Amino acid sequence: MSLTGKTAVVTGAAMGIGRAVTELLLQHGAKVALLDVNETAGKSLVEVLDKLYGRERTLFLSCDVESEEQIKAAFLKAAETFGGIDILFNNAGVLNEDRWERTVSINLMGVIRGSYAALEHMSKLSGGRGGVIINTSSLAGLGPLPSCPVYTATKHAVVGFTRAMAAASVASGYGVRFNALCPGFVQTDLFSAIESNLGRFAHLAAATQQLAEHFGLVGMCDVAEAALDMVTDETKNGEVFLVSPKRKEYVNFPSFVQ
Numbered sequence: 001m002s003l004t005g006k007t008a009v010v011t012g013a014a015m016g017i018g019r020a021v022t023e024l025l026l027q028h029g030a031k032v033a034l035l036d037v038n039e040t041a042g043k044s045l046v047e048v049l050d051k052l053y054g055r056e057r058t059l060f061l062s063c064d065v066e067s068e069e070q071i072k073a074a075f076l077k078a079a080e081t082f083g084g085i086d087i088l089f090n091n092a093g094v095l096n097e098d099r100w101e102r103t104v105s106i107n108l109m110g111v112i113r114g115s116y117a118a119l120e121h122m123s124k125l126s127g128g129r130g131g132v133i134i135n136t137s138s139l140a141g142l143g144p145l146p147s148c149p150v151y152t153a154t155k156h157a158v159v160g161f162t163r164a165m166a167a168a169s170v171a172s173g174y175g176v177r178f179n180a181l182c183p184g185f186v187q188t189d190l191f192s193a194i195e196s197n198l199g200r201f202a203h204l205a206a207a208t209q210q211l212a213e214h215f216g217l218v219g220m221c222d223v224a225e226a227a228l229d230m231v232t233d234e235t236k237n238g239e240v241f242l243v244s245p246k247r248k249e250y251v252n253f254p255s256f257v258q
């Protein structure tokens with residue numbers, strides 16, 4: 001699928017992985033609505049992107065994915081400004097084992113809120129053109145990170161939600177593909193702040209650091225390219241892309257169908 005003229009919405013777009021994927025989508029010709037709760041970072045990023053890609057191709061919208069109302073308003077604004085929505089990158093996420101209910105609300109419920117709001121614009125059943133939704137999970141969505149059980153649970157849940165929605169979309173005729181991105185450790189603010197966000201598991205910080213050293217850091221470009229692959233390859237639906245320093249591959253899950 002060519003991205004020229006396509007419209008994307010990216011949550012958590014102001015920094016880190018969301019920013020990298022936003023830039024790659026722009027480089028490939030898409031128009032991007034950048035949604036983030038951090039207005040300062042979002043607005044200053046859009047100023048930079050406007051100069052590189054043109055003012056008419058970017059739009060910053062202040063949006064907290066914990067709020068269904070804010071998500072709906074932002075998606076409506078994006079669709080009205082750009083003429084529909086073709087791509088959603090549900091990426092906003094936090095790691096905070098102390099404020100674990102908020103972690104569930106952002107990492108899992110934010111993905112659900114975003115997906116359902118996007119379907120109102122993207123589903124062929126509601127007059128949309130179809131398209132693709134990519135949800136950011138993690139390597140912690142495939143195996144446990146002992147220092148952050150709630151974060152691990154949200155990321156496993158994102159994988160399950162994505163795969164079930166992919167099947168539901170086919171069965172319902174939405175015309176929307178759903179795929180999940182599972183990166184290993186990436187050097188971002190979320191990663192740098194681990195030690196202060198582990199709550200009752202703070203004593204496992206050193207072990208997590210050792211695990212990160214064992215795995216190594218994934219390059220931001222590799223993560224963004226994996227997301228792009230799942231956007232542009234129209235054969236990919238219900239797929240999960242694992243991106244670690246040693247492995248860049250679609251995950252094979254066991255089949256329980258006889």
Ligand SMILES: NC(=O)C1=CN([C@@H]2O[C@H](COP(=O)(O)OP(=O)(O)OC[C@H]3O[C@@H](n4cnc5c(N)ncnc54)[C@H](O)[C@@H]3O)[C@@H](O)[C@H]2O)C=CC1
Nearest residue numbers: 012015016017037038064065092093138185186188189190
């Ligand atoms: N950094 C890493 O090692 C990995 C990160 N991930 C996932 O990637 C995603 C992005 O994380 P990073 O780029 O590392 O983090 P980051 O902290 O660099 O960026 C996260 C962005 O999301 C925004 N955000 C946070 N809460 C929000 C909310 N309620 N509503 C809207 N925006 C919100 C932040 O303002 C920020 O711009 C997350 O879902 C994270 O769990 C997955 C695997 C590895």
Ligand SMILES: CCCCCC(=O)/C=C/C=C\C=C\C=C\[C@@H](O)[C@@H](O)CCCC(=O)O
Nearest residue numbers: 138139140142143144145184185191194208
């Ligand atoms: C605590 C920092 C978290 C930073 C953000 C994040 O999501 C990073 C996750 C990175 C790595 C997670 C690794 C988990 C590893 C093991 O559980 C391992 O068994 C996973 C194996 C998956 C596979 O089948 O290869």
